[in-house]
Amino acid sequence: MAKRLPARxxxxxxxxxxxxxGKLASxxxxxxxxxxxxxxxxxxxxxxxxxxxxxxxxxLNQYTKAFGYPPLTKILASFFGKFLGQVIDPLxxxxxxxxxxxxxxxxxxxxxxxxxxxxxIEPFFDCYEPMTxxxxxxxxxxxxxxxxxxxxxxxxxxxxxxxxxELASKFTSRTKALILNTPNNPLGKVFSRAxxxxxxxxxxxxxxxxxxxxxxxxxxxxxxQHISIAAILFGLGTSLPGMWERTLTVGSAxxxxxxxxxxxxxxxxxxxxxxxxxxxxxxxxxHCPTQGQAAVAxxxxxxxxxxxxxxxxxxxxxxxxxxxxxxxxxxxxxVGLRPVxxxxxxFLITDISDFKSKMPDLPGAAxxxxxxxxxxxxxxxKGLVAIPVSVxxxxxxxKLFDHxxxxxxxxxxxxxxxxxxxxxxxxxxxxx
Amino acid sequence: xxxxxxxxxxxxSRAKFLKTIYASKIxxxxxxxxxxxxxxxxxxxxxxxxxxxxxxxxLAAxxxxxxxxxxxxxxxxPNYVKEELSKVAAIDSLNQYxxxxxxxxxxxxxxxxxxxxxxxxxNPDxxxxxxxxxxxxxxxxxQGLIDEGDEVIxIVPFYDCYEPMVxxxxxxxxxxxxxxKPVDGKKWSSSDxxxxxxELASKFNSKTKAIILNTPHNPLGKVFTNSxxxVIADLCIKYDTLCISDEVYEWLVYTGNKHLKIATFPGMWERTVTIGSAxxxxxxxxxxxxxxxxxxIDIKRMDDPECYFNSLPKELEVKRDRxxxxxxxxxxxxxxxxxxxxxxxxxxxxxxxxxxxKDSSEPYDYKFVKWMTKNKKLSAIPVSAFCNAETKSQFxxxxxxxxxxxxxxxxxxxxxxKAWKRQAS
Numbered sequence: 001m002a003k004r005l006p007a008r009x010x011x012x013x014x015x016x017x018x019x020x021x022g023k024l025a026s027x028x029x030x031x032x033x034x035x036x037x038x039x040x041x042x043x044x045x046x047x048x049x050x051x052x053x054x055x056x057x058x059x060l061n062q063y064t065k066a067f068g069y070p071p072l073t074k075i076l077a078s079f080f081g082k083f084l085g086q087v088i089d090p091l092x093x094x095x096x097x098x099x100x101x102x103x104x105x106x107x108x109x110x111x112x113x114x115x116x117x118x119x120x121i122e123p124f125f126d127c128y129e130p131m132t133x134x135x136x137x138x139x140x141x142x143x144x145x146x147x148x149x150x151x152x153x154x155x156x157x158x159x160x161x162x163x164x165x166e167l168a169s170k171f172t173s174r175t176k177a178l179i180l181n182t183p184n185n186p187l188g189k190v191f192s193r194a195x196x197x198x199x200x201x202x203x204x205x206x207x208x209x210x211x212x213x214x215x216x217x218x219x220x221x222x223x224x225q226h227i228s229i230a231a232i233l234f235g236l237g238t239s240l241p242g243m244w245e246r247t248l249t250v251g252s253a254x255x256x257x258x259x260x261x262x263x264x265x266x267x268x269x270x271x272x273x274x275x276x277x278x279x280x281x282x283x284x285x286x287h288c289p290t291q292g293q294a295a296v297a298x299x300x301x302x303x304x305x306x307x308x309x310x311x312x313x314x315x316x317x318x319x320x321x322x323x324x325x326x327x328x329x330x331x332x333x334x335v336g337l338r339p340v341x342x343x344x345x346x347f348l349i350t351d352i353s354d355f356k357s358k359m360p361d362l363p364g365a366a367x368x369x370x371x372x373x374x375x376x377x378x379x380x381x382k383g384l385v386a387i388p389v390s391v392x393x394x395x396x397x398x399k400l401f402d403h404x405x406x407x408x409x410x411x412x413x414x415x416x417x418x419x420x421x422x423x424x425x426x427x428x429x430x431x432x
Numbered sequence: 433x434x435x436x437x438x439x440x441x442x443x444x445s446r447a448k449f450l451k452t453i454y455a456s457k458i459x460x461x462x463x464x465x466x467x468x469x470x471x472x473x474x475x476x477x478x479x480x481x482x483x484x485x486x487x488x489x490x491l492a493a494x495x496x497x498x499x500x501x502x503x504x505x506x507x508x509x510p511n512y513v514k515e516e517l518s519k520v521a522a523i524d525s526l527n528q529y530x531x532x533x534x535x536x537x538x539x540x541x542x543x544x545x546x547x548x549x550x551x552x553x554x555n556p557d558x559x560x561x562x563x564x565x566x567x568x569x570x571x572x573x574x575q576g577l578i579d580e581g582d583e584v585i586x587i588v589p590f591y592d593c594y595e596p597m598v599x600x601x602x603x604x605x606x607x608x609x610x611x612x613k614p615v616d617g618k619k620w621s622s623s624d625x626x627x628x629x630x631e632l633a634s635k636f637n638s639k640t641k642a643i644i645l646n647t648p649h650n651p652l653g654k655v656f657t658n659s660x661x662x663v664i665a666d667l668c669i670k671y672d673t674l675c676i677s678d679e680v681y682e683w684l685v686y687t688g689n690k691h692l693k694i695a696t697f698p699g700m701w702e703r704t705v706t707i708g709s710a711x712x713x714x715x716x717x718x719x720x721x722x723x724x725x726x727x728x729i730d731i732k733r734m735d736d737p738e739c740y741f742n743s744l745p746k747e748l749e750v751k752r753d754r755x756x757x758x759x760x761x762x763x764x765x766x767x768x769x770x771x772x773x774x775x776x777x778x779x780x781x782x783x784x785x786x787x788x789x790k791d792s793s794e795p796y797d798y799k800f801v802k803w804m805t806k807n808k809k810l811s812a813i814p815v816s817a818f819c820n821a822e823t824k825s826q827f828x829x830x831x832x833x834x835x836x837x838x839x840x841x842x843x844x845x846x847x848x849x850k851a852w853k854r855q856a857s
Contacts, residue, residue, distance in 0.1 A: 001672055001674070001702065001703055002672050003641070003672050005577060006576060006577065007575065007576060007577055007578055007579040007601065008579055008580075009575070009579075010576060016532075018532070019532065035529070037528045037529045038528060039525075039528075040524075041524040041527070042524070042527050046527075047521065047522065047524075047527070050521045050527075051518060051521045051522065054514065054517045054518050054521055055514070055518050058508045058509070058514070059506070061508075061509050061514070061715070061716040061717070062504050062505060062506075062716070062717045063502070063504050063717045066485070066486065098564050098568075102564075109474065109476065109477070110473055110474060110477060111472075111473065111474055112474055113474040113475055113476075114475075116474075135474065135476075176470065207470040207471065208470070209470075209471055245471075246471055254529075258527075259527045259528070260527075260528045260529045261526060261527050261528045261529055261530060262527065272471065273471060275481070276472075276473035276474075276477060276481075278481075279473070279477045279480050279481045280477055280600075282483050282485075282486070283477070283480055283571070283593060283596045283597055283600055284567070284568070284571040284597075285564045285565060285567055285568050285571065286485075286565070286567045286593070287565065287567070287717075288564070289564075291517070
């Protein structure tokens with residue numbers, strides 16, 4: 001065709017790092033600690049729930065309600081109502097989407113207009129930028145920066161903070177939304193109440209929508225607490241409305257129940273905002289698959305009964321994964337990588353500055369950031385796959401943050417042992 | 433009002449900063465008045481919030497209503513299809529992410545299946561995209577290829593989502609109606625509805641980015657013929673236009689008709705996006721997902737009458753013919769569909785009384801369906817829902833019935849229709 005084919009909204013967004021690194025990871029004999037998905041089975045109750053959904057009521061093979069399978073929206077409303085301090089109406093305040101990715105896409109399309117500014121906190125899950133651009137919006141970046149650590153001490157994600165003045169300076173009259181991710185991917189930062197209050201007060205002051213991506217909300221370690229910004233109220237005794245009125249809270253069954261392939265996600269929020277997401281939803285996918293939703297509903301019904309008890313998956317999973325995290329932290333240090341201890345999520349980042357100074361000239365394109373070149377070298381020579389953290393930064397800032405790589409520890413024990421073997425070989429090669 | 437506090441690394445300083453922000457607010461920078469101004473929708477969805485399905489499925493949700501409205505099979509999908517999903521649920525790795533553009537075994541099955549119809553090979557990695565239902569395909573195709581200011585030709589009646597999807601992409605839908613030319617002595621059929629080639633040609637210009645084709649057609653059931661598709665193909669090539677071809681009902685074609693794929697016409701492969709649906713193929717509309725194994729079972733036996741691609745249309749043709757007789761028996765004039773699982777009928781001869789209905793500005797068929805749902809406990813969908821504002825009046829005497837329903841549902845519909853007939857005589 002001679003005519004210009006792709007629509008202009010796709011300009012500059014066709015490249016995807018996952019496709020590139022996914023290909024590299026499919027080489028033989030590598031240990032894949034790159035993409036964030038569990039390589040161990042989901043909990044039995046989840047598999048059973050899906051099997052029920054496909055073998056019982058045959059009408060579950062057909063369309064369900066467009067905005068969410070009723071038992072699912074009902075349980076999400078009652079379960080999350082408690083955490084957000086709200087009475088959540090399953091019909092007005094819940095929208096089921098195709099994964100959290102679908103929730104994010106729907107939110108951006110519904111609310112971001114051409115010329116609107118969207119504040120994105122770096123490092124950011126990579127899709128936020130192209131989604132902003134596809135909606136014609138202008139991303140405005142503000143970085144989390146690490147405070148200096150004591151010698152010999154490991155850095156922690158809690159140490160990475162926003163400069164309040166810098167953050168405030170990013171808000172303008174064109175700011176339509178701010179996207180928050182807590183626990184954060186790739187850093188693993190769990191935003192504290194004070195940090196959330198800072199963000200909240202600025203959103204309130206500038207009349208900005210907060211889109212909060214909380215997919216890792218159950219994966220929180222060391223006794224930290226996940227807090228939903230939508231639950232924040234302003235000041236005691238004032239009549240200021242709380243954050244609920246201007247917040248869209250995104251969740252994921254995939255990350256909650258270790259079933260990323262089911263692609264069931266949701267958004268919780270006020271009707272005044274959700275009605276616009278419903279308009280996009282009914283004109284894009286309209287329905288989400290029924291059986292996955294039925295299975296997720298059953299999983300939540302189970303967890304609601306067990307909530308707070310030691311046998312609850314939401315208690316057991318973070319405990320088990322914290323062990324994985326600690327194992328990985330110890331192992332990575334043995335080769336001179338310096339991990340940043342994450343407070344939450346599936347991931348940790350490691351500082352590779354020592355490698356950057358010892359082997360600065362790794363093969364790669366002229367302006368390719370160091371961390372990308374390091375990852376490719378590591379995959380080829382050490383058989384370990386990670387993701388370069390510059391992927392999670394805006395292009396102008398990549399040079400400042402090109403000395404970190406991200407590892408996923410949401411992996412089976414056997415994968416971590418395979419990692420140890422690779423690291424042992426690496427360590428042996430380092431000895432003079 | 434902001435103090436220049438520099439980089440803060442302690443909680444204490446931040447708390448002090450927060451107090452400062454609060455103070456400035458309390459001094460009267462009230463934001464609640466501003467709340468209505470920014471927390472609103474993006475322009476791309478302006479006017480797209482209404483949806484006929486939301487409205488009519490609510491009406492039909494009354495369990496005492498026989499629902500022949502939404503295109504939802506209430507028959508069970510074939511057992512082997514259900515079994516495959518069951519088996520798949522037990523495989524651990526299949527609970528996690530797969531390849532972004534489509535599960536490898538599914539795209540392979542699809543390429544094997546469809547290569548039987550195309551002269552060229554189909555590259556499963558580059559020429560197939562798996563989406564969330566055919567709805568998802570349409571959305572992706574339109575978002576990916578249609579720009580603001582483009583024109584997109586839409587044939588009326590049209591599956592209702594085409595118009596809002598085109599508008600959401602900032603483009604202008606250009607409508608052209610199918611026109612009826614019933615042949616004397618012959619039962620009215622969907623093939624009697626055609627596009628006027630000159631009228632169609634007049635809709636194409638240099639701004640036309642695409643035409644959306646739907647064959648077999650919803651709601652009419654029309655199966656576009658070779659010569660009809662050739663007219664469209666010729667225009668697409670002449671004006672360098674894309675063709676988005678919605679072929680979800682491709683297997684549901686009745687005796688005497690053949691589904692043809694416009695992408696197989698010379699010069700069309702490189703300008704056509706062909707959309708299919710597992711939901712419609714295997715009667716599993718709620719899946720919107722990969723069905724590799726089910727496809728393989730049927731690919732291997734395509735000449736076998738047991739193959740679902742052959743057995744389902746046979747089963748449905750019987751139901752279609754039953755519906756035609758039923759509708760005729762009560763004075764409705766149905767248009768016999770050549771494909772798909774819907775049948776439309778002219779309801780004006782029934783002369784229903786709507787005097788007690790509130791909104792008199794609604795089209796005739798909307799009023800009729802609401803009246804019929806309430807008084808006869810039978811639901812359907814008004815065909816003017818598939819029309820743009822200007823053409824609604826051409827189609828407002830028509831109502832759409834879905835017949836992919838189990839026998840007991842059709843029995844219930846028959847009982848209602850017979851009672852209706854008795855009342856009328």
